[in-house]
Amino acid sequence: MAALELVAPAGSPAMLRAAIEAGADAVYCGLRDETNARNFPGLNFSPPELRTATDWAHAHGAKVFAAINTYAHAGAVDAWRNAVDCTLDAGVDALILADIGVLAYARAAHPRARLHLSVQASAGTPEAIAFYVAEFGVKRVVLPRVLTLAEITALRAEVDVEIEVFAFGGMCVMAEGRCALSSYVTGRSPNLCGVCSPAEAVSYIERDGVLTARLGAFALDRFAPGEPAGYPTLCKARLQCGEESIHLFEEPVSLNAIDLLADFQAIGVAAIKLEGRQRGTNYVATIVRAFREALDGGGPSAAQRQALSRLSEGGRQTDGAYRKQWR
Amino acid sequence: MEITLGPLLFHWPEPVARDFYARVADESEFDRVYLGEIVCSKRWPFTDEWLAPVAERLSRGGKAVVWSSPAMPSTPRERRACDALAARAGLVEINDVAAFTARAGRPFVAGPLLNIYNELAAARLASRGCVRLCANVELSLDAVGAIHRACPELELELFAFGRTPLAISARCYHARRHGLHKDGCKFLCAQDPDGMAASTFEGQPFLAVNGVQTLSHAYQCLDTPREAVAGAGVGALRLSPHSGDMIALARAFRAYEREKIGPDDLRHAAREVAGAASLASGYLRGEAGVAAAFS
């Protein structure tokens, strides 16, 4: 049984080095523009940085995947075509794509390039995945986190493709790549612009110790004096339906599937993916070390668990849908 | 331009649905009607009772009927239903990539819930049988125009009225609101024929919940001159069914596309259906979706 490939986030060259030094087998990263789904200010790689970082990664025995996983803009598709060309030119080992048009371009222009299907393509059924495999020859698919272990096993039997699953980090509660909540409020969404609840639309107003977090015209959450504050991500908003004010869509909670590694391995998953390109170097070093030790040493230790739990959103964790249906 | 009726997104009781579609068949301006329970398969036992007779009635009334596929099939039953629909003769609307393989190159409409945002993707689908694209709500009129210029043969349909679908999830939020799971949901979504209003904690209307689907609270309404819309290559205007007077609304849109009234005159019929909710058209202008219409 092949070992699980540990795929870590790299929001910058420094983070890439930290991830690989901590034991990642591969990292994924993006360019400094809308072509990737973590298009945050101050984050990501310039083309020269990507080339240098990829050389460094290869010299250290690790792979680099380039995320070009947003949807190209009508009338302005060149940015995505250029992203495909220049990341392959920088020597990356695979592209992580979502847009049918970008997949078509990549396949036609670079017949030998390795293509992975991003979770942003929202392909969660054997039929959907089979379409991308047949049409574009994708070699690996990153699954939406809502599938159970049983469903992943069934999928494995039906489609001949490598499977990558998320094992840690913040997860979307809506189908990835198909959520327009952010563009409804701010004009920018993860699908087209690579941002969700973008910072330029965020404001914090403190009055009498109560902090209100707003996104655009909408107040999304409020924090009592001393209460830990959070970022006004749309699906984590405090909403009112009738009488009560609740976190209708999701409580702030992180995915942590460190106890499921043996299960993933048993059902033939190829790789586990850690989320968090925007979380910084200390974060990636910590989580990669924990997962590396878990993968090599046969099980997570108490210290590793604690380290991971400290990095979970709101301090709370779940193993998501993997064990039971998340409905 | 065609006036089309989008698939009914909400869970209406059978008598209400039948009456609605009877009026659509007998007295409406709709040229084409999309049919199918695309949001939640738990509703299928109910909708199965009336969808076929309604399709019959609509065809007799001279309306073109296009079956619409599930938005996010996931269970084996849903996937089989999706395949079955994709295998149908006649035109179908596809709302999830899962149906492409089964459709195998036969003609189809790419629904607004698909991620087709540019001419590269549109062209690829066109080469695989797509004859019409109903633009994703996030596409501005300019973006639609860019797709049109690159794919002039592809018919283009625009989401011209209704609460805009914004997200879909595996989790049912109607159930969650009442502390339940999707499995034991008690079909609470039937209580909200236009979606359950969700405001911010400050009381500002924000979203509308429809089971696993989240929509805008504001009703999108086209407020652009017909010339600009036609110029972008749009050949059909889709009105999403709500509980207000859709017949009068369709009449207004017909008058608009025949240039008997200007965009501003759509406001009255739109207000009738939207009720207290606001009208928005930001997406069409490339702005935040919530930005007000007719301003």
Added chain:
Amino acid sequence: MSGWRGQRKGMDGTARRAFDAIVDVLGTAPGLVLTRALRRMARRRPDVFERLGRYQNTLFALDAVDVPLRFLLWPRGEHGAVRVFARGAGGYADATVSGRLDALLAMALGRRDADSEMFARDLTISGDTAALVALRNTLDASDLDWIDLLGVPRPAIKPLEGAVAFAMQAARAAGLH
């Protein structure tokens, strides 16, 4: 750049004591000293400012709520500037982080995880959130902290912590805590 003497005159007792403590560490014209250090760093590390991009033009403020001091940072690389003011002086800033002086220092020294700054409520942010995100991401990518952009040399950090502790004590005594 000039005017700090006039500023100091305009400060009340606590602010002046705090200012003096910091001046002891950083030198008699702290803004001048820090600015020079920032610009020297910019010449060594142009990558930092390239990554900041258009956010180089942001005027950042660190506003202490207890000790009445304010630090302004304009990270324009070799044209950048740092200023030290009494609270309420120095004018408008595009993006502000405010909190107790020791919390600000901990943030500036990178002792707190980037996300926990906000969560803990010891610090409040206001103004251009995107600029603060850009700065946070840039510092992480560059293996630097705020303290480096503020031009404080590493050997001065320990004495600075001492000065801050003293200043906070003075503030407490003056009932400003």
